[in-house]
Amino acid sequence: MPSFLETPIEYLKGVGPQRAEALKNELDIHTVGDLLLHYPARHEDRSRVYKIAELGSAEANVQVKGRIIKTDLIGAGAARRFTALLQDETGLLELIWFQGISWVAKSVKPGETYLAYGRISDYKGKLSMAHPELENGDTAVQSKGLVPVYPLTEGMRRRRLENRFMVQTVRMALADPKLDIPENLPVSVLRELQLPARTQAIRMLHAPADLKALELAQKRLKFEELFFLQMRHLQLKTNRNRVVKGPVFSEVGALFNTFYKEHLPFTLTDAQKKVIKEIRADMKTGRQMNRLLQGDVGSGKTMVALMSMLLAADNGFQACVMAPTEILAAQHFYSISELLEGMHIKPMLLTGSTPKKKRTEILEGLKNGDIPFLIGTHALIEDDVAFQQLGLVVIDEQHRFGVAQRAKLSSKASLPPHVLVMTATPIPRTLAMTVYGDLDVSVINQLPGGRKPIQTAMRPGSNRPLIMDFIRKEIKAGRQVYYVFPLIEDSDKLELQSLMSGYDMVNEYLPAPEFKYSIVHGKLKPEEKDDEMRKFRNGQTDIMVATTVIEVGVNVPNATVMVIENAERFGLSQLHQLRGRVGRGGNQSYCILIAGQKLSTNGKKRLETMIRTTDGFEISKVDLELRGPGEMDGTRQSGILDLKLADIRHDENLLLLARARAEDLLNDDPLLMKPEHFGVRQELAKIPHRTVWSKIA
Numbered sequence: 001m002p003s004f005l006e007t008p009i010e011y012l013k014g015v016g017p018q019r020a021e022a023l024k025n026e027l028d029i030h031t032v033g034d035l036l037l038h039y040p041a042r043h044e045d046r047s048r049v050y051k052i053a054e055l056g057s058a059e060a061n062v063q064v065k066g067r068i069i070k071t072d073l074i075g076a077g078a079a080r081r082f083t084a085l086l087q088d089e090t091g092l093l094e095l096i097w098f099q100g101i102s103w104v105a106k107s108v109k110p111g112e113t114y115l116a117y118g119r120i121s122d123y124k125g126k127l128s129m130a131h132p133e134l135e136n137g138d139t140a141v142q143s144k145g146l147v148p149v150y151p152l153t154e155g156m157r158r159r160r161l162e163n164r165f166m167v168q169t170v171r172m173a174l175a176d177p178k179l180d181i182p183e184n185l186p187v188s189v190l191r192e193l194q195l196p197a198r199t200q201a202i203r204m205l206h207a208p209a210d211l212k213a214l215e216l217a218q219k220r221l222k223f224e225e226l227f228f229l230q231m232r233h234l235q236l237k238t239n240r241n242r243v244v245k246g247p248v249f250s251e252v253g254a255l256f257n258t259f260y261k262e263h264l265p266f267t268l269t270d271a272q273k274k275v276i277k278e279i280r281a282d283m284k285t286g287r288q289m290n291r292l293l294q295g296d297v298g299s300g301k302t303m304v305a306l307m308s309m310l311l312a313a314d315n316g317f318q319a320c321v322m323a324p325t326e327i328l329a330a331q332h333f334y335s336i337s338e339l340l341e342g343m344h345i346k347p348m349l350l351t352g353s354t355p356k357k358k359r360t361e362i363l364e365g366l367k368n369g370d371i372p373f374l375i376g377t378h379a380l381i382e383d384d385v386a387f388q389q390l391g392l393v394v395i396d397e398q399h400r401f402g403v404a405q406r407a408k409l410s411s412k413a414s415l416p417p418h419v420l421v422m423t424a425t426p427i428p429r430t431l432a433m434t435v436y437g438d439l440d441v442s443v444i445n446q447l448p449g450g451r452k453p454i455q456t457a458m459r460p461g462s463n464r465p466l467i468m469d470f471i472r473k474e475i476k477a478g479r480q481v482y483y484v485f486p487l488i489e490d491s492d493k494l495e496l497q498s499l500m501s502g503y504d505m506v507n508e509y510l511p512a513p514e515f516k517y518s519i520v521h522g523k524l525k526p527e528e529k530d531d532e533m534r535k536f537r538n539g540q541t542d543i544m545v546a547t548t549v550i551e552v553g554v555n556v557p558n559a560t561v562m563v564i565e566n567a568e569r570f571g572l573s574q575l576h577q578l579r580g581r582v583g584r585g586g587n588q589s590y591c592i593l594i595a596g597q598k599l600s601t602n603g604k605k606r607l608e609t610m611i612r613t614t615d616g617f618e619i620s621k622v623d624l625e626l627r628g629p630g631e632m633d634g635t636r637q638s639g640i641l642d643l644k645l646a647d648i649r650h651d652e653n654l655l656l657l658a659r660a661r662a663e664d665l666l667n668d669d670p671l672l673m674k675p676e677h678f679g680v681r682q683e684l685a686k687i688p689h690r691t692v693w694s695k696i697a
C-alpha cells in the first residue's frame, strides 16, 4: 500500500482532479509528499486583527475584519475602479480595485463579513486599502498567527488558486492522522544539534505556533538541505578516490628540477610553494587529482600551473592548458614560452585561428608525443585532437567553460588526467564548498612580494582633464595605460561605435601619433587582436583602449594606470579583474573609476568596496552579498545552488556544521550500512544526479 505521502494529490480533500492538474502543471506537485515539501517562501504575521480606528498609514500590511456595507463601480476606461466600504465597530475603510474588476464585483457581496489584508494608504486623511486579499470573515483560514506564503505561479493565480487555497490544502494534509514523514537525519545528529524530527519540523514550517517554532523548523530543514548537498559532494569525492585511478607522477625529474634551479625568474612565494606541494602529493598517489586552485588576481597561478605541467612531462605525460579566449590562450602561451626559454621543452598554441597546415602539424605532434604541452582555447576539445598520453589538464578561468566541454577534454586520455581548475577571481569559501564541494581546494593567499598596493580613486567625468594630465605624466615616465569602456550588450556594432567615440575623446587629450594606441574590441579578428595586444606587450604602444575583452589574464607589468569609464556598470568581480591588470610590476599603480553622480545603492556599494580594499577574497564576499549565490560568476549555470531554504550568505555556520557532520558520518560508515543511517541512504538515493561538474573524471 502506498504511504500517505505517496497519495496522489487529487485525493486530498478539497483538491479534486482540476485543481490537481494545476498543482501538477504549475508547481510540480503530484503527491501529498510533494505538497508538504513545497515550502513557504515567507510568513506573514497575522497575529492581530486591527480595528479600523487604530489604522494610521501603517507601514506594514494589516488585516481588518468587518462588514461590506456598500459597493460601487466608478469611472470608465482606464479610470474604472471598484470600491467596497468595509465597516467594523470603530469605523469605515474603503477597499479599492483597479484590476480584475469584473470578478471582484461578482464575488464581493454587500452585507457579508470579510477579512481584508493589505497595505493602508492615506490620501488626504481618507484611509483606503488597494487590492486587498479578501476572505470570508467567518471561515477565514489565514487570519491567525504566522501565515505561510507559498510560491505561486501566474497560472495558479489565473485559476484563482491563491495562497488561501495552498494554506487550506496543506492544512488538510497536516491534519491527517496517517501523516508520518520518515526521518532522514541520524538521530545522534538531531540530538546533538537539538533539532526537531522531520515530521515535526515540516509541520512547524507550514503552521508555526510562534516565531521561535518557525526558526527552529527552518534551522532543521536548512541543515538537512545543506547536509545532503555535502553528503553528495563527499560521496562523489570518495567514490572517485576509491574507483578512479589517475596517472602516477612518481618522480620529480630533471625538467622540474632544472627549471626550479636555473630558470625560475623569482623566488616562489610561500603560498605558491605550499600549493605546489599539495599538487605533487596528489599526483604521486595514483588517485586522480581534482583540484580547485583559488588565488587572487596576480597571485601567480600560472607559475603553479607550469610547475605542475613540468611534473607531468618528467613522468612521460603530456599536459594542456585550456583558456576561455584567444587572447588569454595567447597570453599563457607567451608567458609559458618565455619562462621555458633555454629549456629543451616547448609548448604549442592551438586556437580557432591556427592555420590549417600548422594545425595538422600540431595534431601529428600530439599524437606521436613530440609535443609535451599544448595551450589553447575550445579548439583543444575538437574531435580530431588526440594526445599520445595526456596526464594533466589545466583549466583557466573555469567559469567560462561548460561542464560538457570539460568532460570532453578529460575523455581525451585513457586514464583520466589530473585536473587543475583555476578561478579567475576568488570565490568565498562558502560558495566554493557548495558548488565545488567535491573538489579539493588549494588557496594562494599571498601576493608576490615587492608589489605596492594599487591606489584606487573614484572621479566624476568632469575631472577628465586632470586624469588625462596624470596619464600623460605616467606615459612620459615610460609607463603604459589601459583605458576601458563598458561593453554594450548584444550589439557588436554599438560596442564598436562607442569604443571609437571613446577613443576620439581620449585622443583629444592625448593625440596620436605622439601617443601610440592599441585598440581592442570584440569585432577584431583574432589575429588582429593578437597583434594589438602584442604591440602593447612589447611597449610599442602606450595606451590600450579597450572593452572588457582585456578583462582576464593579460599581463603587462609595465602598465600602471587603469582607467574605467562608466565604472558603475561593471560587476565587482569584473572591476577587480580589470584592476588586477595593473600593479604587476614594481611601480606604483593606479586605478581610476569614472562614474556618474546618480548611482544605484548597489552601484555605489561596488565602487566603495573597490576603493576600500584590494583583497579579492574580501571583494568576492561583498559580491556574493550583493548578487546572491545564483548570480556569481562560475555558479550561474551550475544548478547546484537551487537551495530551497538555506542561503549561504546567512547560513555559513550551518553550512560548516553540515559539512563537518557529513564528513564524520562518512568516516564512521563510508557505505552507510549501519541501521541508524538507513534514512540518510534512502534520502541520498532520491536526490537526482544532476551534473556535478567533477563528473568530468
Ligand code: ADP
Binding pocket: 266, 267, 268, 269, 272, 295, 296, 297, 298, 299, 300, 301, 302, 303, 448, 449, 553, 555, 557, 584
Ligand atoms: P594570476 O594568478 O592572476 O594568473 P599570474 O600567474 O599572471 O597571476 O602572475 C602575475 C605576475 O606575477 C606575473 O607577471 C608573474 O610572472 C609574476 N609572479 C608570479 N609569481 C611570482 C613570484 N613568486 N614572485 C614575483 N613575481 C611573480
Ligand code: MG
Binding pocket: 301, 302, 553
Ligand atoms: Mg591568470
